[in-house]
Amino acid sequence: MMGDIVTVVVWLLLLSGGFFMVTGSLGMVRLPDVFTRMHAAGMVDTMGAGLTLAGLCVYSLHDGTGLVAVRLVLVLGFLWFTSPIATHAVAKAALSGGTTPYTVGDARLRAGQAGAGPDGAGEGRTGAAPDSTRKAPAEDERGRGDR
Amino acid sequence: MFAVSAAAVLVCMVLAMLRAVLGPTAYDRVLALNNIGTKTVVLIAVLGFVNGRPDFLDLALAYALINFIGTIAVLKYIEYGDLGASAPRETGTE
Numbered sequence: 136m137m138g139d140i141v142t143v144v145v146w147l148l149l150l151s152g153g154f155f156m157v158t159g160s161l162g163m164v165r166l167p168d169v170f171t172r173m174h175a176a177g178m179v180d181t182m183g184a185g186l187t188l189a190g191l192c193v194y195s196l197h198d199g200t201g202l203v204a205v206r207l208v209l210v211l212g213f214l215w216f217t218s219p220i221a222t223h224a225v226a227k228a229a230l231s232g233g234t235t236p237y238t239v240g241d242a243r244l245r246a247g248q249a250g251a252g253p254d255g256a257g258e259g260r261t262g263a264a265p266d267s268t269r270k271a272p273a274e275d276e277r278g279r280g281d282r
Numbered sequence: 283m284f285a286v287s288a289a290a291v292l293v294c295m296v297l298a299m300l301r302a303v304l305g306p307t308a309y310d311r312v313l314a315l316n317n318i319g320t321k322t323v324v325l326i327a328v329l330g331f332v333n334g335r336p337d338f339l340d341l342a343l344a345y346a347l348i349n350f351i352g353t354i355a356v357l358k359y360i361e362y363g364d365l366g367a368s369a370p371r372e373t374g375t376e
Binding site for chain 1: 284286287291293294297298300301304307308309310311312313314316317320321323324327328331333335339340342343346347350352354357360361372
């Protein structure tokens with residue numbers, strides 16, 4: 136009886152952790168620039184790893200190996216401390232490296248490119264952003280449009 | 283049930299590797315590699331339970347440490363061009 140409840144709880148935790156992890160990874164592939172991808176990556180680090188390791192923790196607590204649960208909590212705490220620091224470092228480096236965040240204006244520009252777009256929106260954008268890191272996301276979007 | 287979770291983590295690692303290969307800027311690649319490292323930690327932990335040997339958790343803890351230090355080191359190298367540089371005072375936008 137108790138074992139059945141624990142099995143159901145572990146299944147639920149592992150499945151929801153897998154759901155968050157797949158969602159975050161899809162977001163990392165689909166979203167348009169570094170900062171939005173960072174948001175998706177944070178979901179993998181927090182909810183995906185958190186729920187999966189919580190499921191393992193419940194299983195090992197029921198299994199009677201308490202030391203394993205302690206080590207799982209250690210791994211989880213370390214992940215939850217370090218992943219915001221790493222994400223913050225990526226954001227700081229990207230900003231000081233000249234990447235500008237994707238905004239509503241970029242989305243409108245992209246929608247204009249996908250439509251008829253005889254106004255030369257693409258040239259206007261790359262012309263307005265002369266440095267190389269600004270140009271890189273635009274190339275990526277063009278590649279995605281071709282796919 | 284742990285095999286299902288391990289399969290999900292593997293699929294997610296493939297997706298993150300896709301971003302690391304495609305990523306237009308170096309920051310995309312660093313972010314994707316950091317994410318792959320996090321998923322590797324989870325994968326090591328889950329695989330320990332699949333094999334019935336949870337002793338692998340120590341490896342997961344060590345891998346989390348190495349992943350964090352590696353990410354910070356690569357970012358510092360990209361930002362300053364020198365691993366031994368001391369960070370200059372920011373006069374910029376933040």
